[in-house]
Amino acid sequence: MSASQQTKYRWMGISLGLSIVLLILKFTAYFLTYSTAILSDAVESIVNVIASGFAFYSIYLAGQPADLNHPYGHGKIEFLSSGFEGAMILSAGLVIIWQAILSFFEPAQLSNLDWGFALVGLTAVANAFVGWMLIRTGRQADSAALTADGKHLLTDTFSSIVVMIGVALVWLTGKHWIDSALSLGIALVIIYNGFTITRQSVARLMDEADIPTLHRVVDLLNARKDRNWIDVHNLRVQKYGADLHVDCHLTLPYYWELNKVHDEVHHFEDTLKEGFQAEVEIFVHTDPCEKACCHYCRVADCPVRGSAFIHDVEWTAENLPLNQKHFVPLSA
Numbered sequence: 001m002s003a004s005q006q007t008k009y010r011w012m013g014i015s016l017g018l019s020i021v022l023l024i025l026k027f028t029a030y031f032l033t034y035s036t037a038i039l040s041d042a043v044e045s046i047v048n049v050i051a052s053g054f055a056f057y058s059i060y061l062a063g064q065p066a067d068l069n070h071p072y073g074h075g076k077i078e079f080l081s082s083g084f085e086g087a088m089i090l091s092a093g094l095v096i097i098w099q100a101i102l103s104f105f106e107p108a109q110l111s112n113l114d115w116g117f118a119l120v121g122l123t124a125v126a127n128a129f130v131g132w133m134l135i136r137t138g139r140q141a142d143s144a145a146l147t148a149d150g151k152h153l154l155t156d157t158f159s160s161i162v163v164m165i166g167v168a169l170v171w172l173t174g175k176h177w178i179d180s181a182l183s184l185g186i187a188l189v190i191i192y193n194g195f196t197i198t199r200q201s202v203a204r205l206m207d208e209a210d211i212p213t214l215h216r217v218v219d220l221l222n223a224r225k226d227r228n229w230i231d232v233h234n235l236r237v238q239k240y241g242a243d244l245h246v247d248c249h250l251t252l253p254y255y256w257e258l259n260k261v262h263d264e265v266h267h268f269e270d271t272l273k274e275g276f277q278a279e280v281e282i283f284v285h286t287d288p289c290e291k292a293c294c295h296y297c298r299v300a301d302c303p304v305r306g307s308a309f310i311h312d313v314e315w316t317a318e319n320l321p322l323n324q325k326h327f328v329p330l331s332a
Contacts, residue, residue, distance in 0.1 A: 008063075008146060011130075011137050012056045015149055018130050019048040022123045033116035033167070036103040040096040040183045041120065041163050044156055044190060047092045051085035055149050062143075072281075075240030076205060082148030083201030089152060089194030093187045100183035113171045117164055124160035127153045141278075148197050155193045159186045204239075211317070213237050217246060218317045220275040227298035228252065228264055230289050231313070235320040243279045246272060251325060253299055254288030261286055293325065 026042035029035075058081035066073040134150030137143070166182035169175070204210070214237045221232060231251035238245045250268055252261055265284045273280045289297065295310040313319075313326040 007137055008059045008141055008143055009056075011134055011146060012052065012059050012149070015130055015134055015153065016049070016052040016056055018126060019045065019052045022126060023049055025119050025123050029116040029119040032112040032119075034111065035113070035116060035163075035167060035170070036099055036179050036183045038116055038120060038163055038167070039099060040186050041123075041156070041159050043095055043099070044089070044092045044159060045123075047085075047088040048152065048156060051081075051088050051152060052149055054084055055081045055146070057081075059143065059146070072240055072245060073243050073279075075243045078143060079201045079204040083198050083205065085148050085152055086194045086196070086198030086201055089155070089197065090191055091194075093191035093194060096183055096187040096190065100180050100187060103180040103183065104177065113167050117167045117171070120160050120163050120167070124157050124164065127157040127160065131157060148201070151193070151197065155190065158189065162186055162189075207238055209321075210237060210239050213239055213244065214317050214321070216275070217272065218315055218320055220272060221320075222315050224271045224275075225315075226264075226267065226271075227300065229268065230293050230297045230299065231287070231325050232315060232320055233325055234285075234323040243281065244276055246280065246282045247285075248283075248320075249285045249287050249323075251287045251289050251293065253302065254290075255304060287325070290325070296326070 023042065023045040026038065026045050030038045030042050058077045061077045062073075062075045064070075064074045131150045131153030134146050134153060136150075138146030138148075138150055162182055162185065166178055169178045214235075217235070217237050221229075229250060230253070232248055233251075234247070234249040236245075236247040250265065252264055256264075265286060268284060269282045272282055291306045294302075294305055294307040296313045297305070298309060298312075319326060
């Protein structure tokens with residue numbers, strides 16, 4: 001198991017264990033106070049436990065190597081995991097709205113608010129720290145499951161802070177309707193967060209363009225551009241979990257022998273792989289150069305050059321994905 005995979009397991013295990021402990025604490029706070037706002041926070045903690053458990057399994061599955069049935073690996077399970085977590089968050093938000101509406105018409109007598117305030121405050125601090133670490137680790141390891149779980153915990157932290165404010169206001173004013181109103185506010189924030197996570201997950205499952213990663217690839221190609229790489233086009237970049245898959249067309253001199261083309265393709269692939277810590281799978285289709293490429297071709301001592309080099313073609317995230325060579329007017 002790689003060091004990156006071990007780090008994912010460790011933090012996902014911490015998240016799962018923390019979710020179970022905080023679930024117990026929040027329901028303890030609810031039975032002490034009978035606060036609807038605290039109940040709302042506790043219901044979301046049930047989602048935390050279920051989602052963290054599923055995310056833990058998804059990280060295990062995503063770490064399995066590619067096989068005949070899964071030639072692109074198992075990384076997409078992380079997007080399914082984050083989508084599942086988003087859907088669970090949405091469900092929790094709807095349940096909380098229902099509980100808040102009921103509490104308007106059947107308000108409960110609140111008690112032990114000091115203990116409730118203390119317990120919810122403890123859970124907020126724990127969630128904030130672990131959530132921040134999960135997001136940090138998820139971004140470093142390119143893990144959608146870790147990042148989604150971290151965002152969920154930070155949302156839970158926000159909910160807990162709002163609950164603490166509500167408990168304090170009820171404690172000071174004695175107006176119980178504040179408890180129900182805050183529950184509605186928490187529910188709306190939870191639903192928005194759940195929708196955002198679900199939308200991102202569905203987009204990645206549908207292979208929506210990963211713009212940040214595309215920019216990273218383009219920047220890497222520009223920084224390490226070889227004079228023999230006449231043109232790159234039809235670039236496709238997708239991440240399945242932490243694994244990166246790159247497809248592109250690479251234009252090379254048409255008169256090169258096959259062995260030289262093969263070596264240059266390996267050089268191109270190695271250049272991309274060195275720029276990423278995760279596994280990178282690259283498929284390169286080679287195209288022969290044409291006369292129209294001469295004015296932006298830097299190949300040295302070309303025996304068939306039809307015109308002198310004039311200027312480079314700027315490689316960008318907008319033009320590299322196009323399925324055509326980058327011919328430009330000589331006057332450009």
